[in-house]
Amino acid sequence: MKFITIDKKNWAKGIEKSRETYRLFGPVKDKNGVFIRTLEKDMLPDMTINDSIMSVKSVLFPQTEKILFTTLDEAKEDHHIMKRVEFDSSPRAVVGIRPYDAKAIELVKMNFDTDDYRDPYWCDAYEATTFVGVGINKPGPFDFSTSAGTGPFSESGLDVLMADLDNAYLAKILTGKGEAFMKSCGFEKNTDEKESQALFDILRKEAEKNISSHIDTGKLKGKTVLELHEAPFWDDIAFACINCGTCTFVCPTCWCFDIQDETKQKSAGRFRNWDTCMSPLFTKHATGHNPRDSKTQRVRQRFMHKLKYFPDKYDKGIMCVGCGRCVKSCPVNIDIREVCKIMNSYEKNN
Amino acid sequence: MENPYLPYPVRIDNIEIATEDKSLKTFKFVFLNPEDEKKFSYQAGQFAELSIPGVGEIPIGIASSPVEKGFVKFTVFRTGVVTSHLHNMKIGDIMGIRGPLGNWYPWDKLENKNVVIIGGGFAFTTLRSSIIYMLDPANRKKFKNIDVVYGARSPGMLLYREELYEWEKRDDINMHITVDGTNDPTWKYHKGFVPQIVEQNAPKADENTYAIICGPPIMIKFTQPALVALGYKEHQIIMSLENRMKCGIGMCGRCNIGKELVCKDGPVFTLEQLNKTPKEY
Amino acid sequence: MDTCIQKIREIAFQLLDKKEVEKVIGFSNGTIPMATSPITIASKQDTEKLVFNSTCGLNLANYIRQQKGKIAVIAKGCDSRNIVTHIIENQVKRDQVYIIGVPCNGMINKSKIKSLFEDEIQKFEEDGDSLIIESSSKKEKLKKNDYLRENCRLCQHRNPVIYDVLAGDLVKEQIIDVPYPDVEKIAALEADARWIHFQDLTKNCIRCYACRNACPLCYCPTCFVDESGPQWVGKGQDKTDINTFHFLRAFHCAGRCTDCGACAEACPMDINVRDFTRKLNKDTFDMFGWEAGLDLTKRPPLDAYSPDDPNDFIK
Ligand SMILES: Cc1cc2nc3c(=O)[nH]c(=O)nc-3n(C[C@H](O)[C@H](O)[C@H](O)COP(=O)(O)OP(=O)(O)OC[C@H]3O[C@@H](n4cnc5c(N)ncnc54)[C@H](O)[C@@H]3O)c2cc1C
């Protein structure tokens, strides 16, 4: 494994240089909080913040994305024949993301890249993107990533993992993509592998020690879907919910979407927009029948998907990386950690 | 792999009014590019997304049969935005078809078995596809007895009437056509609801008999006990679900029942499978 | 506050004990600092879970529709006005709700407090008029009155306008000379600047509709943004569609909005959607002398005919 040190004095220049090859994305402070945005010229990723309101998922999966288009003008030869919107396959890099977000991308990949179908929009964007993460030295009080299969220095899904050492960044190159990005920045100062790894280990342990929030999912696997689904606690959990879907929009692992056509004069576009299982429209049949008509059913779907259906289906752990975003953003404070506790400790006959 | 969201362009080749109240029409489509027809190779029981640019897409069961070549057919009930638009389209119009999607009736498992097909109302589309497939000379010997119970409100509401009456005349398929009621004195078939006709006419189950049911929820609800009374086990009852769908390829997330995605892992399930999942359909 | 909580619990206990109501809707402690969560209590043992403090910024009138049997609800001044609006609009019957009125000293502006800290707030306590807030790097003691939500700062109806019982002593109402300084400020802008103000206001909107769903007024079975035939508004992130949602929602609230602030409180993007509704509140006040939810006998002005209507379209 290769390690590189980057003097923070050279950081801005290096990032600027990488623009010759890459389109950059990263955390940006805005009036309403921190977002992951395109870094326009001279903008640097904010490496200091602990997390962003919205996750990195939008870089590969924008909230609204035009996927197909055609003309409705019958005078044109190819009218009504849909075509893919041109895709910008030039390399992109997201710089400064948090390790749990990268892990989330690995989870979302299981949905968009399957043996049967490949979602070309998500997958092409994924392939074009280099993920440059930075470890979290001081995890916040809502970060429960270590008990959600990742952690403040987790490497899964990243091409480069950096550690913030006050005056410098120490970068661990994890993939060829990562190496190419560092090279494009002109960051090439190798350091000793053993020493660097030791430093990473210390930082990781220190950070993990600071994590004060945990969930226990150990007993979920042993329970049947129907046992949990029919459990009596869902009405109480769901009572406060206002079905806004914020929990799913801010979540880095939620992937649900809607497909909508729009027309402007003679041109037609097909768009996909984020959607959410918390909305009644999500499942409503044309007949008016709705299999998840009540908010209890919808709230249950969200938690069952994350903590039961997904783990059962893929055997890759829960569909939550413990970022704590939904915990903080939910207007009525429905907390996945509490729900997980209730589900995990539920025994049918008492 | 190809872009699974990109529909194959098709031309509307024919439109037939399917029921007397004109709420259903059967659309026959021809692929603009003949090679697309090969790519769209399907099995009876699958569905497709009918794609009208600028309007939207809808999942519709494939009513034509794999043994019918040169076209694909769908029978569509007019209800909302896309279906209404489709009903107003004309022969010659260009649109798209995406698919085939989903699984199909378990034709391998049904070989050398008695098959009972039970349909109600306009949920007879993939059942038509199945019957045509089984009756095809190349396939008929693969199956033992074939029984069909099909009911609608009135004679004029039965889909594919000409074909039904043709099948009725054959001796390699037992038809039990029924209507809820009719004033037509010449009506020679059953009168009564589907569950009742099933109870009276469907064969008793042995381990080599399977039932396929498609129909409105209320019909399914009352037909199940009738089948159980006839000795059908959960794994011998095969059903096709209709959940709201968008992508049809297991990605948009809305059609799930438990961990199963109806669009990709279904729409065809046995009652045994369904009884293990939440009843969110 | 603490005596008020005791009182709320006692009242709730009695109501459930005597089976006067099926359940009590109130607030419970949150799982994170500065959070409380709406809760429904059906058994008297659980009344200990009820709390009330300066973080109870949501509006419980939003939770009383379509309930079976008689329910009790905790109501601040603004909540009670929305209950009045519900009664006028036939969403609940007066005898279906038992109103536990809570005279209010205002709710805190959580985002303003968060902005004082670089890192996450770990602890929040209220001690009379002070707020004690801690993060891992610092501790602040703040005067609550300096950190009130703007709607609470300008509120002239802190006491419930309708109630069956009070869980505290009535408070002195504020006299506000300029009740709409924010609206006036925006109105004073040039047209272009005003447009930019609103564009900038909604620029991070993710169309989660938390603002709509937290609002007691927004109870339509199908909201115009969700209607598909005809489809009034596109579903994506197009600016025009986002604006259409906000403008039209504000109009639908005209003459009904109590400025309870639940919409802004619920917004995950911290967007002050009250910039839209307050303009219309001001208009209905200026034109009709109307404030929503004060009178059980009068329908909102846009919903009623009067021969002395200030506009002449009727004549
Ligand atoms: C596997 C399967 C097979 C089927 N086979 C048949 C068949 O053979 N024949 C048949 O007639 N029907 C069939 N259906 C039912 C058919 O798909 C629906 O009747 C059809 O989708 C109705 O579409 P619509 O646009 O006319 O209805 P609408 O009520 O307008 O809406 C349904 C569709 O419009 C969109 N939509 C509507 N409202 C909203 C909203 N508020 N927000 C977002 N999107 C919205 C969605 O795309 C939705 O799918 C089948 C369904 C399934 C799942």
Ligand code: SF4
């Ligand atoms: S469920 Fe909540 S905590 Fe888990 S990944 Fe999603 S937003 Fe983060």
Ligand code: SF4
């Ligand atoms: S939790 Fe809901 S929105 Fe998120 S991926 Fe699952 S079904 Fe979709």
Ligand code: SF4
């Ligand atoms: S964010 Fe909270 S209130 Fe909104 S849908 Fe999710 S759980 Fe419900």
Ligand code: SF4
């Ligand atoms: S709550 Fe906020 S983000 Fe959500 S729709 Fe309203 S203004 Fe937009």
Ligand code: SF4
């Ligand atoms: S619009 Fe906002 S302030 Fe007005 S009543 Fe609704 S939630 Fe309260």
Ligand code: FES
């Ligand atoms: S329709 Fe999209 S997942 Fe089934």
